[in-house]
Amino acid sequence: MKIMKTKIFNIIGLICFVCGFAACSDDDRTGSIDVSGECLVQEFVLNNQYTATINTEKRLIKVKVPVDFTAKDNMEITSLTVSAGAKSNLKVGDHINLVADKTLHVTNGDLVMDYQVAVRNDEAIMTLFLLGGVKGAINQTDKTVTVSVTANSGIDLANATFEVECSEDATCSPASGTKGNFTEPFQITLTDNTASNTYTVYAVMIDKPKALFVGEAENVEMLNDEEKTAAKWLTGNIAGSAYASWSDIANGNVSLDECRFIFFHRHCSSYGNYNGFAEAETAAMSALVKMKECWQRGVGFVLGRSAVNYAIALGAMPEDAYPNNVWGGGGGEGSDLMGDDPWHFYAYDITHPLWKSLKTYPGAAEGAVYTLDKDYTICNTTSQYGFWGEYEGREGAVEAKTGGRALGGDNSVSSWELKAANGEYGKGGVICFGSGLFDWNSPTPYTSNYHDNMGTIMLNAYHYLTGE
Numbered sequence: 001m002k003i004m005k006t007k008i009f010n011i012i013g014l015i016c017f018v019c020g021f022a023a024c025s026d027d028d029r030t031g032s033i034d035v036s037g038e039c040l041v042q043e044f045v046l047n048n049q050y051t052a053t054i055n056t057e058k059r060l061i062k063v064k065v066p067v068d069f070t071a072k073d074n075m076e077i078t079s080l081t082v083s084a085g086a087k088s089n090l091k092v093g094d095h096i097n098l099v100a101d102k103t104l105h106v107t108n109g110d111l112v113m114d115y116q117v118a119v120r121n122d123e124a125i126m127t128l129f130l131l132g133g134v135k136g137a138i139n140q141t142d143k144t145v146t147v148s149v150t151a152n153s154g155i156d157l158a159n160a161t162f163e164v165e166c167s168e169d170a171t172c173s174p175a176s177g178t179k180g181n182f183t184e185p186f187q188i189t190l191t192d193n194t195a196s197n198t199y200t201v202y203a204v205m206i207d208k209p210k211a212l213f214v215g216e217a218e219n220v221e222m223l224n225d226e227e228k229t230a231a232k233w234l235t236g237n238i239a240g241s242a243y244a245s246w247s248d249i250a251n252g253n254v255s256l257d258e259c260r261f262i263f264f265h266r267h268c269s270s271y272g273n274y275n276g277f278a279e280a281e282t283a284a285m286s287a288l289v290k291m292k293e294c295w296q297r298g299v300g301f302v303l304g305r306s307a308v309n310y311a312i313a314l315g316a317m318p319e320d321a322y323p324n325n326v327w328g329g330g331g332g333e334g335s336d337l338m339g340d341d342p343w344h345f346y347a348y349d350i351t352h353p354l355w356k357s358l359k360t361y362p363g364a365a366e367g368a369v370y371t372l373d374k375d376y377t378i379c380n381t382t383s384q385y386g387f388w389g390e391y392e393g394r395e396g397a398v399e400a401k402t403g404g405r406a407l408g409g410d411n412s413v414s415s416w417e418l419k420a421a422n423g424e425y426g427k428g429g430v431i432c433f434g435s436g437l438f439d440w441n442s443p444t445p446y447t448s449n450y451h452d453n454m455g456t457i458m459l460n461a462y463h464y465l466t467g468e
Contacts, residue, residue, distance in 0.1 A: 034109030038083035041106065041115055045079035046098075052117075059115045061104060064169065067122040067195040073097045075119065082106055090117075120168075124190035124197045128165035131155065131182060131203060133220070135236035138199075145201040147182075150209065150242040150254070153235070154219030157182045157203050166190050209254070211241035211261040211462070216283045218245055226267035226379060229441040230304065233455060234263050238462060246283040249290050256294055260466045263458075265304035265440070270326035270383055274319055277309035288313055296421045298428035300465025302458065308383050308432040316418040316430045317402040323434055325412050328381030342372040342450055345415070345437055347408045348395065353464045354407060354417075354431065358453045369408060370450035371437050371457070377444040380436035384414040409435070427467040 044052040044061050052063045065072070077094045086108040096102060098119040106113045129136035129145045132155035136147040149155050164176040170192040180186050182203040189198045213231040217223045220231050220243045235241050238261070244254040264284070271277040278285055284307075295301060295314045303310050311317045346367045347355045361370050372378065385398055385406075394413050398406040404418035405425070414435035420428030440454065462468070 035111055037085045037108035037111060039086050039106040039108045039111050039113035040083045041081070041088075041104065042083070043079055043081040044077070044104075044117070046075045046077060046119070048076075048078045050075075050119075054115075059113065061115050061117045063098075063117070063119045064193060065119055065121055066193070067124075069121055072099045072119050083108060085109070122169070122193040122195035123167040124170045124192045124195040125167045126164060126188070126190060126197070126199050127167070128163075129199075129201065130163040130236060131201070132160050132162075133232040133236055135239075136201065137239055143197055143199045145199055147201065147203050148206045148209075148240055148242070149203060150206045150244070152219045152245060152248060152253075153243055154221035160203075162186075162188075162201070164188060164190075167192060167195075169193075170195070206240065206242050207255060208258040209240055209242035209244070210258050211238045211263070212254070212256075212259055213241070213243050213263045213265070214246060214249065214284075214287070215243070215264075215266075216246060218247075219243065224267055225441045225443070226439070227265055230263070230265040233440065233458065237455060237459065246287045249287040256290060256299075259294060259299055260468075261300050261302075261462055262291070262294060263302045263304075264307040264310055265302075266307035267379060267381055268306055270328055270381060271306055271309060271322070272326060274309055274312050274322040277306065277322070278313065281306075281310075284310060285313065295428070295430070298420060298422070300420075300428055300462075301430040302433070302461050302465070303430065304433045304438055305381050305436075306383055308434045311418055311430050311432055314430065315421075317404060321402045323383040323385055325386040326383045328379060328436060337444070338372050338374055338376045338378070338446075340374055342370055342374060342376065343437055344368045344370045344372075345408050345410050345435060348406055352407060354457060354460050356460050357456055359450055359456075361450065369453065369457075371453050372439065373446050373449050373451050375444060375446035376439075376442045376451060377446075378436055378439040378442070380439075382414065382436040383434035384409060384412045385416075385434075386412050404430075407431070414438075426464060429465055431461050431465065 040056060041054050041061060046063055050063045050065055052061045054061050074095055075098050077090060077092050080092050082088055086106055089105040102117045104115040104117050126138055129138060131147045134147055134149055136145040138145050158181050159179050160182050161179050164172045166172060170190045173189050174180060186201040187198055211234060213234045215223050215227055220228055223231060231243050235243060248254045292314055309322055312319050347369050350367045355369060358369060395406045398404060398413050398416050404416050406413045406416050408415040415433050417425060418430040419425055
């Protein structure tokens with residue numbers, strides 16, 4: 001009976017609680033939030049003549065002024081219209097300094113929106129020019145662009161595709177992505193309201209390149225996608241660089257007199273020993289005499305993926321020092337998709353010049369090096385070193401086996417450097433990137449962020465190995 005009474009009292013109490021809560025919800029609205037209005041900026045005009053373009057999604061109010069306008073420090077708001085019932089921190093008649101961007105704060109009830117107010121001069125400046133993937137050197141003073149190409153670049157100068165990047169609001173004529181005849185000076189005009197500039201592009205044939213990407217194919221366009229992207233990075237980012245086939249080098253078709261840097265990145269089936277590499281890579285071995293001469297006179301080398309075995313051919317490391325932990329291969333179609341946290345390896349000495357100025361993943365451990373991004377697909381072909389039980393740690397093992405030093409990896413050593421022919425590290429040395437993370441081409445779309453580190457690492461390697 002006591003148990004029954006207790007249950008009845010509990011039920012009555014619950015009913016009273018629910019009824020009291022409902023009554024409170026219906027009658028007491030003092031804590032409600034007012035979100036019935038809007039905080040839109042509908043019109044914004046400065047000095048009675050400069051009407052803003054309003055991007056609500058980006059919360060950006062952009063006002064364009066003539067190219068020679070210099071009075072941004074004292075501009076008057078002559079028209080400002082916001083949503084009905086809304087208020088703003090700025091008002092019509094205010095004189096404001098817009099040399100730097102200002103914030104327009106709009107409220108309506110409990111709604112709040114902040115807009116960035118930006119005044120920008122009309123501008124028609126070219127920031128990047130590519131001819132068939134080869135980067136041009138832009139002279140902003142005389143508005144000229146010089147592009148250095150070689151006969152075996154695969155570019156038909158009479159009908160070559162060009163790409164232009166320019167000031168945010170400028171338009172390009174002829175349009176970027178179209179073709180032109182670059183056998184003679186070629187003019188490109190950029191316009192943005194009151195601003196206009198005409199650039200003249202000169203295509204110059206390189207007789208004596210200062211840097212080379214070498215490969216099997218007759219020209220860049222015939223390489224597999226992974227190697228092609230790596231080659232185009234070099235020719236697009238280091239002035240005076242070019243592509244050359246092994247046949248060109250072996251036959252003396254390319255002058256090596258001024259060459260200071262050679263990049264050999266080979267994406268193919270992995271080799272379990274040096275003999276397998278030497279027997280299969282007949283094209284690379286056909287130019288070995290000239291490549292040895294280059295290394296012996298102080299030319300720096302970067303070797304990627306299976307190409308790390310070429311260090312043995314050059315004489316930069318012993319024949320029995322080939323990587324003992326290898327896998328992968330294929331035509332570059334990709335096999336592994338990165339997750340939200342892209343794969344990484346570790347730099348053993350983060351102060352080494354190779355790792356300078358790299359972007360870092362938030363919360364990454366010290367020394368972590370990221371070269372991939374979310375949605376990036378890699379081939380994951382790898383030629384690296386595993387541990388040797390008789391040696392103390394990774395660094396000791398690599399030094400004992402190769403005569404060089406370990407630069408990075410994880411449980412294995414996937415990047416290392418070898419000495420120059422003069423016995424010193426640095427200028428004229430050899431850097432080997434055997435990691436699958438040293439990847440240039442993704443067959444799937446992605447937003448580039450940490451993959452930009454690839455270019456930074458390569459530029460660091462170029463400066464380190466050439467002393468420039």
